[in-house]
Amino acid sequence: MWPAGRWPKNMFKLENVSKVFKVGTFGGKELVAVDRVSFEIADGEIIALIGESGSGKTTIGKMILRLIDISSGSILYRGKDISGVKNDKLREYYRNVQGVFQDPFSSINPIFKADRIFETVHEEFFKKVPQAEWDEKVHQTLLRVGLNPEHILNKYPHQLSGGQLQRFLIARALLLDIDFLVADEVISMLDASTRIDVLNLLGELRELGLSILFITHDLSLGYYISDRSVILYKGRIAEMGETQKIFNHPLHPYTQMLLESVPQIDKAWEEEAILIEDGGEGVAGGCVYYDRCLNPDKDQKCLHQPPELVEVEPDHFVSCWHI
Amino acid sequence: MSLSVENLTVYYQTLQGQVRALEDASFNLADGEIMGLAGESGCGKTTLGFSLIYLTERMRYIKGKVRLNGQEVPVWDNKKMDKYRYEDISIIPQYAMSAMNPTKKIGKMVRDLIKGRGMKFEEIESEFLRRIKLTKLSEDILKMYPIELSGGMKQRMVMVISTLLNPELLIADEITSALDVSTQKAIAEMLVEFRDRQFLNSMIVITHDISILSQIADSIMVMYAGQLSEKGPKEKIINAPLHPYTKLLISSLPKIGIKIEEEKLSGIPGKPPLLLNPPVGCRFRDRCPVSFEKCKEVPPFVRVDEDHYVACWKVAEEHV
Amino acid sequence: MTPDKKAKNEFLFFALRNWKVLVGSIVILIFLLLALIGPSLTENEPLAFVYPQGSSSPSSGFWLGTTMFGQDVFSQFANGLRATFYVGLLGGGIGTIIGLLVGFTAGYRGGIVDEILNVLTNIILVIPGFAVLLIVAAYLEVRSLTTESIFIGLTEWAWVARAVRAQTFSLKSREFVDLAKLNGMKPWKIIFKEIAPNMLSYLVMTFILQFGGAILKAATLDFIGLGPTEGISLGMMMQQAVNWGALQLGVWWWFVPPGLAITMIVGALYMMNIGLDEVFNPKLREM
Numbered sequence: 001m002w003p004a005g006r007w008p009k010n011m012f013k014l015e016n017v018s019k020v021f022k023v024g025t026f027g028g029k030e031l032v033a034v035d036r037v038s039f040e041i042a043d044g045e046i047i048a049l050i051g052e053s054g055s056g057k058t059t060i061g062k063m064i065l066r067l068i069d070i071s072s073g074s075i076l077y078r079g080k081d082i083s084g085v086k087n088d089k090l091r092e093y094y095r096n097v098q099g100v101f102q103d104p105f106s107s108i109n110p111i112f113k114a115d116r117i118f119e120t121v122h123e124e125f126f127k128k129v130p131q132a133e134w135d136e137k138v139h140q141t142l143l144r145v146g147l148n149p150e151h152i153l154n155k156y157p158h159q160l161s162g163g164q165l166q167r168f169l170i171a172r173a174l175l176l177d178i179d180f181l182v183a184d185e186v187i188s189m190l191d192a193s194t195r196i197d198v199l200n201l202l203g204e205l206r207e208l209g210l211s212i213l214f215i216t217h218d219l220s221l222g223y224y225i226s227d228r229s230v231i232l233y234k235g236r237i238a239e240m241g242e243t244q245k246i247f248n249h250p251l252h253p254y255t256q257m258l259l260e261s262v263p264q265i266d267k268a269w270e271e272e273a274i275l276i277e278d279g280g281e282g283v284a285g286g287c288v289y290y291d292r293c294l295n296p297d298k299d300q301k302c303l304h305q306p307p308e309l310v311e312v313e314p315d316h317f318v319s320c321w322h323i
Numbered sequence: 324m325s326l327s328v329e330n331l332t333v334y335y336q337t338l339q340g341q342v343r344a345l346e347d348a349s350f351n352l353a354d355g356e357i358m359g360l361a362g363e364s365g366c367g368k369t370t371l372g373f374s375l376i377y378l379t380e381r382m383r384y385i386k387g388k389v390r391l392n393g394q395e396v397p398v399w400d401n402k403k404m405d406k407y408r409y410e411d412i413s414i415i416p417q418y419a420m421s422a423m424n425p426t427k428k429i430g431k432m433v434r435d436l437i438k439g440r441g442m443k444f445e446e447i448e449s450e451f452l453r454r455i456k457l458t459k460l461s462e463d464i465l466k467m468y469p470i471e472l473s474g475g476m477k478q479r480m481v482m483v484i485s486t487l488l489n490p491e492l493l494i495a496d497e498i499t500s501a502l503d504v505s506t507q508k509a510i511a512e513m514l515v516e517f518r519d520r521q522f523l524n525s526m527i528v529i530t531h532d533i534s535i536l537s538q539i540a541d542s543i544m545v546m547y548a549g550q551l552s553e554k555g556p557k558e559k560i561i562n563a564p565l566h567p568y569t570k571l572l573i574s575s576l577p578k579i580g581i582k583i584e585e586e587k588l589s590g591i592p593g594k595p596p597l598l599l600n601p602p603v604g605c606r607f608r609d610r611c612p613v614s615f616e617k618c619k620e621v622p623p624f625v626r627v628d629e630d631h632y633v634a635c636w637k638v639a640e641e642h643v
Numbered sequence: 644m645t646p647d648k649k650a651k652n653e654f655l656f657f658a659l660r661n662w663k664v665l666v667g668s669i670v671i672l673i674f675l676l677l678a679l680i681g682p683s684l685t686e687n688e689p690l691a692f693v694y695p696q697g698s699s700s701p702s703s704g705f706w707l708g709t710t711m712f713g714q715d716v717f718s719q720f721a722n723g724l725r726a727t728f729y730v731g732l733l734g735g736g737i738g739t740i741i742g743l744l745v746g747f748t749a750g751y752r753g754g755i756v757d758e759i760l761n762v763l764t765n766i767i768l769v770i771p772g773f774a775v776l777l778i779v780a781a782y783l784e785v786r787s788l789t790t791e792s793i794f795i796g797l798t799e800w801a802w803v804a805r806a807v808r809a810q811t812f813s814l815k816s817r818e819f820v821d822l823a824k825l826n827g828m829k830p831w832k833i834i835f836k837e838i839a840p841n842m843l844s845y846l847v848m849t850f851i852l853q854f855g856g857a858i859l860k861a862a863t864l865d866f867i868g869l870g871p872t873e874g875i876s877l878g879m880m881m882q883q884a885v886n887w888g889a890l891q892l893g894v895w896w897w898f899v900p901p902g903l904a905i906t907m908i909v910g911a912l913y914m915m916n917i918g919l920d921e922v923f924n925p926k927l928r929e930m
Contacts, residue, residue: 091827
């Protein structure tokens with residue numbers, strides 16, 4: 001996709017972003033949800049943030065959206081650190097960056113009509129725009145996301161389907177003329193027959209210049225839609241880079257395990273699953289994947305030193321001592 | 324023949340009327356067959372699963388016969404079903420993993436369960452422990468509380484408990500949905516192992532995830548809006564489906580290896596009908612690309628090939 | 644923030660068909676009407692000695708008779724009703740509002756703010772509110788209806804805060820709150836525009852309970868003589884009646900009307916609440 005060795009990355013730059021939660025009574029214990037994650041996002045590209053539960057993917061999405069504060073590091077949006085912005089600056093930020101979440105029925109207040117979400121955007125961001133002009137803009141945006149305004153407006157969320165509601169929510173984000181969208185598991189609650197259409201919509205938006213952080217646990221969706229992928233395990237990046245390179249040539253033991261375990265409709269599972277129970281706590285001070293790693297070269301270094309992300313080929317990074 | 328179902332029809336009673344959730348389901352399961360039951364939300368697969376073992380509060384049995392090994396099973400009568408439940412037909416419901424009493428240790432829970440069936444724990448204890456070990460759980464698990472177990476451990480626990488009395492038929496409802504990818508694979512493979520070791524005879528695996536079925540099922544049955552669309556051997560359903568719905572469904576599934584730039588997949592426009600007053604005839608006809616006049620009549624679930632059944636007038640036409 | 648016409652109509656439809664709501668609201672309305680226009684139906688001041696002969700049973704001149712001191716019982720009753728509704732509104736209102744503010748803040752902010760407010764709420768819950776009221780009331784030499792209402796409100800808010808906090812907690816984690824944040828909305832705007840409307844049914848029922856509870860508390864205080872030092876209320880009527888031996892002397896028209904009124908009002912309020920629960924919660928409705 002990009003000429004080898006050079007790729008434009010000027011929209012987002014995450015530098016050593018970490019998030020530590022205080023848990024337990026009186027916040028005694030600490031939970032490291034995200035551990036020194038760094039990556040970049042360019043204009044007009046879809047990055048798949050792939051991980052299972054506990055990987056930290058949703059937390060990263062929320063930090064980018066400023067719904068959660070970061071514990072350390074910085075998030076640069078077009079060169080400016082937005083990791084602490086508030087009030088007016090935050091609102092400015094939200095004109096460019098928005099999010100859509102997993103459960104469409106939870107994302108829209110069920111006691112009001114669904115199109116109220118557009119009116120609140122009108123009130124908060126476009127107060128000066130006259131109603132008629134705004135209604136026209138809403139109309140156009142709904143068409144753009146593949147909805148028919150006549151069938152959709154003036155209805156309550158429970159009268160619409162999950163697919164329609166997700167498109168609604170995407171339309172809401174587009175009303176703001178954003179250039180970046182965080183899409184957190186946006187199609188996992190939709191039926192199989194509507195999933196792909198919403199996913200295709202995201203692809204179309206990319207063609208128009210929008211960048212998307214596509215958070216998912218589903219590898220095939222990530223492969224289908226993304227230009228680049230970031231594979232997360234327990235808050236650390238295991239592997240990242242151009243999607244095709246990673247999937248065709250996975251180097252990190254975790255990525256390999258994922259690709260072997262994912263059920264694929266045209267390929268039978270080869271080996272039997274080796275179920276190693278998740279230790280839970282993780283290894284302090286070493287590689288987070290140590291407990292479950294099946295790499296024959298696993299050694300003391302893995303146990304005591306967390307591996308660094310190393311570029312093994314252009315746009316393919318792995319954090320493992322033994323590849 | 325392990326299971327034989329004929330015209331099973333079950334509705335739900337609601338304030339606005341009856342929801343026709345399962346309409347005239349007829350199919351068979353052979354001995355040792357693992358059948359995947361697939362479909363989207365509201366298609367009736369969970370209703371079908373439950374109607375074979377326990378009618379919940381709002382469910383109304385309308386008609387139909389269910390036979391297990393030739394013997395008729397009184398699915399319309401929850402009380403009469405008591406003696407079949409757990410011993411002949413067993414179910415792992417969708418929420419089983421999270422439904423364990425958090426204040427009871429696992430061991431106590433199992434004892435209570437066995438006692439509730441009128442048996443003594445000592446009778447089955449050794450077999451129980453043997454199976455625990457088989458699923459790579461340790462005996463210590465009996466002394467633990469559910470909260471101490473991971474999702475995978477709980478699911479294995481539930482699987483062992485549900486099949487302890489070697490039921491004829493096991494119904495597993497979405498048992499892999501909430502698990503991580505590697506655990507999913509282990510659990511799915513364990514289902515097959517249980518069948519191979521004859522801890523159960525035949526199985527219905529209910530899920531919306533067809534790719535899991537492609538790995539472990541012998542046959543797959545697809546449902547839409549309360550009606551059976553197609554049932555056939557796994558390879559046929561996945562590689563050469565006949566029903567228009569199945570075709571569209573299979574082709575809308577992304578796979579690793581397909582990128583949007585190379586091959587743009589498409590879904591099925593529209594949405595499933597509400598089952599309060601469903602359309603007459605084939606309920607897929609409004610979204611079907613090949614529907615025609617005849618589709619206003621309900622297409623029968625007919626045999627078009629070896630172990631392959633389809634409910635579609637178009638397909639019937641072409642296979643006569 | 645107003646619900647859509649159709650939803651409103653659906654609510655009214657069910658509300659009016661529920662006999663508990665219907666009967667309850669009719670009873671309340673009757674008493675309210677009495678409280679509003681009653682006092683103007685008679686020229687007699689409630690505490691004026693208008694009948695020199697002392698007590699007399701109900702007659703055409705005095706609809707509810709006169710007290711042992713020759714005061715017009717009907718006038719006392721009608722004015723007392725006014726006082727009762729006033730206490731219910733003000734006391735119940737204050738209790739509800741404080742409870743809401745504390746509950747919303749604790750539930751939405753979480754963290755240290757929540758912990759502090761929790762401690763405060765728990766303290767208030769644990770302290771026997773009534774005992775505090777007694778002490779305060781006994782300490783103050785001059786007590787007005789308003790003061791009584793305010794103090795009642797100050798002791799009633801804790802359980803409201805608890806419940807509101809819990810609901811806010813759970814609603815806060817819903818994704819539509821995140822979406823509201825992505826609109827750059829400030830916390831209080833989010834609470835009132837997004838979270839509170841979801842709790843509307845609960846808030847209505849809470850206010851009704853607070854209303855009834857305040858009336859009861861006031862009546863109890865009045866009955867033991869710690870009510871307002873001026874004016875008249877239903878509780879005070881009963882207190883005086885008992886103090887001056889009305890029970891033994893058979894002057895039933897002095898204490899039966901106020902006692903009955905309080906019972907009926909509070910009972911009607913609770914009945915309305917049960918009915919409203921059925922209206923708001925479709926699962927409780929008969930199939």
